[in-house]
Amino acid sequence: MRKRYTIEIAANNNLVVYCPQELLKGKEINKIAFGSKAIEVDFRPHPKKNNCLVISKEIQKLLYFPDFAIKLHVFIEHQVLNIGPLVGIFTAGFTPFPLRPIGDRTNFFSKLLSVKTNVGAIPFVFGEQHINWEKGTINGYLFHENNWQTIEVPFPHVIYDRLPNRKTERNPKLVKVRETLQRDYLIPWYNPGFFSKLDIYERLQQDNSVGIYLPETHPFTSFSLLEQMLSKYGHIYLKPINGSLGLGVHQILYDKIQDEYYCRYQDREGVNRLQKFSSLEGLFRTVLGNRNLDKMIVQQGIHLLRQNQRPIDFRIHTNKDDSGEWHVTALAAKIAGRGSVTTHARSGGEVKTLAEIFQQDECKLYTEKLVKAALQLSNSLANNMEGIIAEIGFDLGIDKHGDVWLFEANSKPGRSIFSHPELKAFDKLTCKLSMSFAIFLTEQSILYPEDVIKWS
Structure with a gap:
């Protein structure tokens, strides 16, 4: 069992670590390590x-350990x-402003780093420009006592990928950083990359347990192909393979009686x-004339549950914990805006708890499903995917038959x-488990x- x-940091320069007797029992230990830094020291049982x-100021300095007890x-x-x-949290988009070092995402990162005491980890945020390759250290951002501060630390045990978008991820400089830290320094890197809708579908198709x-x-x-699927399902969705935030999604409907087609979408304004x-x-020709259709997927339309004629889908967050086990950490319903093709807030969508829109029995049944x-x-x-995946956000739907x-x-x-x-409590839980998984890894x-x- 982990403990x-x-x-604690003592005000002396001895290369001696005082630790509980239980840690020394039956073990030969001659080094202490923090991240990539390791030094030879003497170990002695703590008398009280x-x-x-208890480490000395000299050990703290040699290990680049932060100057606080934790x-x-x-x-x-x-x-x-x-x-x-x-735990190194790798991202991009840093600013020169001390109070908002990561721009609009500063608030999210402050919440993520604030779980350190609760979890028992030291997380910091860094970008490629903060790495000192010659020294094997990083000048990272730490959030401590409600303040941002820069701190020099060793290369971390593990890295949590929080690059903001696909374009940044493809930056050759950042690709090289990741490859070097993984290959040459053997640092595990979790949640790398962005999923492609088509790739996800093809990978999951190989698993019979989730085909339904x-x-x-x-x-x-x-x-x-569109004519066949419209004939089969009545309506279909055209989506960008690598899209996000509901951008570029088009719903196409076919009225068999009138032999007419309808397209629901959001325009550039x-x-x-x-x-x-x-x-x-x-x-x-009218709606999609300038789009690269080779980068689109066609998906079966689903007759979703509705509230006041507005379709409902669900956002579910899952995270691995400090034992490497999956948990559902957040679950919410999203109701589409009037006339919107998606449930995103930017299109007038609303977020609700399941209890707000379903009766008790329905709520329990849908939550379980x-x-x-x-x-x-x-x-x-x-x-079925490459890399170490420890966090996923799903958009799921339930149709009129309960599937x-x-x-x-x-x-x-x-x-x-x-x-x-x-x-809001689930916001904290997702942050906590994002860091807890680093303990397991x-x-x-x-x-x-x-x-x-x-x-x-």
């Missing part, structure tokens, strides 16, 4: 305390006592529109649902490094 110990490690985890392997985890949740989905190839056409070609689906899908994605459908999976889920007053990388390299 946490308070790391059994819940803390309860951390201890991992012992190969005669080295590792304290941590030290997948709407029929194809890359756009021809008008005849952000106005929800519904237009009628006598032919599919005319619809495409959504939780079951989200956990099954999380396990399947973690097993659950997967619309999207996001490796960097948005946080808009947490604006709802009753979901650090322990695995120290005890079983070969396995972690395979996962990456």
